Amino acid sequence: MDSTLTVNQTDRADIEACLAGDEDAYGRLVRRYESELAKLMWRFCRDSTVCEELVQEVFVEAYFGLAGFRGEAPFSHWLKRIGSRVGYRFWRNQRREAGRFSLEDYDGVAPEPDSDITPEQAGEILHRLLAHLNDADRLVLTLMYFDECSTRDIAERMGWTRAMVKMRASRARRKLKSIAEQQGLLEAIGWTR
Amino acid sequence: MDTLKAIEKLVCQARMEAVPTVNVSSRVLQRIAMDQTPARILPFTLFAGVSAAAAVIVLFLAVNSWTYLTNPMMDLFAPLQGAAIW
Numbered sequence: 001m002d003s004t005l006t007v008n009q010t011d012r013a014d015i016e017a018c019l020a021g022d023e024d025a026y027g028r029l030v031r032r033y034e035s036e037l038a039k040l041m042w043r044f045c046r047d048s049t050v051c052e053e054l055v056q057e058v059f060v061e062a063y064f065g066l067a068g069f070r071g072e073a074p075f076s077h078w079l080k081r082i083g084s085r086v087g088y089r090f091w092r093n094q095r096r097e098a099g100r101f102s103l104e105d106y107d108g109v110a111p112e113p114d115s116d117i118t119p120e121q122a123g124e125i126l127h128r129l130l131a132h133l134n135d136a137d138r139l140v141l142t143l144m145y146f147d148e149c150s151t152r153d154i155a156e157r158m159g160w161t162r163a164m165v166k167m168r169a170s171r172a173r174r175k176l177k178s179i180a181e182q183q184g185l186l187e188a189i190g191w192t193r
Numbered sequence: 194m195d196t197l198k199a200i201e202k203l204v205c206q207a208r209m210e211a212v213p214t215v216n217v218s219s220r221v222l223q224r225i226a227m228d229q230t231p232a233r234i235l236p237f238t239l240f241a242g243v244s245a246a247a248a249v250i251v252l253f254l255a256v257n258s259w260t261y262l263t264n265p266m267m268d269l270f271a272p273l274q275g276a277a278i279w
Contacts, residue, residue, distance in 0.1 A: 023222055023225070023226075026221075026222065026225070027218045027219075027221075027222055030217065030218040030221050030222075031218050034215050034216070034217055034218065035212075035214060035215065038212050038213070038214070038215040039212045042210075042212045042213070048213040048215075051212075051213065051215065052215045052217055055215050055217050056217045056220055056221055056224065059217065059221040060221060060224050060225060060228070063221070063225050064225075064228070117203075117206060118206070119206050119207055119208070119209040119210035119211070120210055120211075121206075122203040122204075122206035122207040122210070123206075123207035123210040125203055126200070126203050126204065126207050129200075145204045145207070145208075146204075146207065146208065148208075173197070176200065177196050177197050177200070180196045180199070180200060181196055185196060185199060185200075186196065186199055189199070189203075191199050191202075
């Protein structure tokens with residue numbers, strides 16, 4: 001069996017110790033995966049304080065669900081599954097309060113032709129564009145774009161059918177294209193040529 | 194440039210973004226310890242138990258009293274029931 005698709009021995013030992021009541025073992029698991037998880041949760045909020053809270057939330061949920069971890073996939077996959085659901089829930093709660101961003105408010109990029117934009121600017125622009133989609137479509141594209149998930153991975157993470165994820169992905173791409181055109185993406189980033 | 198191509202290019206750029214470092218292990222363990230502490234519901238449970246017992250006693254007395262209650266108007270009509278009208 002492919003070793004990347006199973007739980008590694010260190011994780012397994014820590015999980016078993018943790019289930020036996022050793023809190024330090026869980027601390028080690030948290031330290032091992034917190035930065036990997038932060039990369040995922042950052043895509044849901046782009047705010048370092050909120051990101052920390054989300055990462056914390058994921059690890060707390062994971063702890064209380066640890067007895068249900070069957071060890072058929074790496075621990076990081078299981079954490080990312082919880083992370084995707086926590087992030088999705090965060091968006092749904094946030095949607096009630098916040099309005100939508102617009103690229104018109106975005107002044108992070110000078111519209112100079114041939115200017116290359118930084119990864120941070122690219123991340124910010126995409127975050128603003130994706131925020132115009134509904135939460136499920138946004139999640140599908142976010143996981144595809146930033147976590148390089150396949151439709152199968154997303155379906156497994158979210159408990160959706162693969163056909164539904166494929167349909168959402170294709171619809172979301174079309175919507176995103178039209179939103180980007182409405183918002184004048186190419187003009188905003190100076191890629192008109 | 195095509196919009197979808199531009200988006201793909203942005204995605205490639207954004208993947209290289211440096212994410213802020215997080216250090217949550219101590220807070221996670223703290224929260225877990227807090228969530229594991231059993232909620233202090235014993236006083237409320239006791240209070241609810243005493244209230245329920247009191248309610249049962251009051252109900253028992255109330256039902257007994259109700260069965261002994263007579264219609265206050267009965268005293269007016271009872272003597273007439275035996276009286277000969279003609």
